[in-house]
Amino acid sequence: MRRFLVAGNWKMNTTKESGAQLAQALASEVPSENPAVEVLVCPPFPYLTTIGDIVTGSGVGYGAQNCYHEAPGAFTGETATEMLTDIGCRSVILGHSERRHVLKETDADINLKVKKALEAGLQVILCVGELQSERESDQTEAVLNTQMTGGLAGVDGAAFGQIVIAYEPVWAIGTGLTASPEQAEAAHLYLRNWLKDQYSAEIADATRILYGGSVKPDNAKELLSQENVDGALVGGASLKAELFIPIIQAAV
């Protein structure tokens, strides 16, 4: 059985103070023994240590929103995976649509980061998803294939214990539009079959595939009850404990 994962992507939001309050609220509500659901928050880099200290010992883990593929050195403005593990961070989101489309990261860039993060022992949440125009022109599966093939190039099946896939249709991120449960399930099934074809039935069966795109308390239950949806990557609604906690509860 796959354990649900509900991850909050805070993006470039919160202050140190508001982030700390949010983390405290989550840490006090999420049971430390939570076999059914893994819970993660991904704050901005400057607050990772503060938030990490607050949630340590609770049922909430913490992860980064990005990393660089090189070892520590002369890379101004970047963050090494060694720095993330040094502060106890155990997960990283890679290939988020904002990094792909706003920061212009390519599949090749993302692939370098995926491999480096895996080597560092981090859990990688690899995001994939199509633009609205790509969905409308029936390109969804082709886009997912390209992003999975590119992002996971050279990644050995043995690493899959550390890999989570997040299906995030770009048209549903931060827009208030949500994929219907049927649209989400179809994309997740495609991704699971992709893992089966490219790796193995065991890997396909064990790998968690999260849905992301305007997940809210009122749509979480239906999305999370789809057979191939194993959790959620939540943006906007992860910034308010009163919205994020019901989403976590919807996964139970």
Ligand code: PEP
């Ligand atoms: C995200 O940033 O990964 C995301 C899914 O955002 P939102 O929930 O706000 O659509």
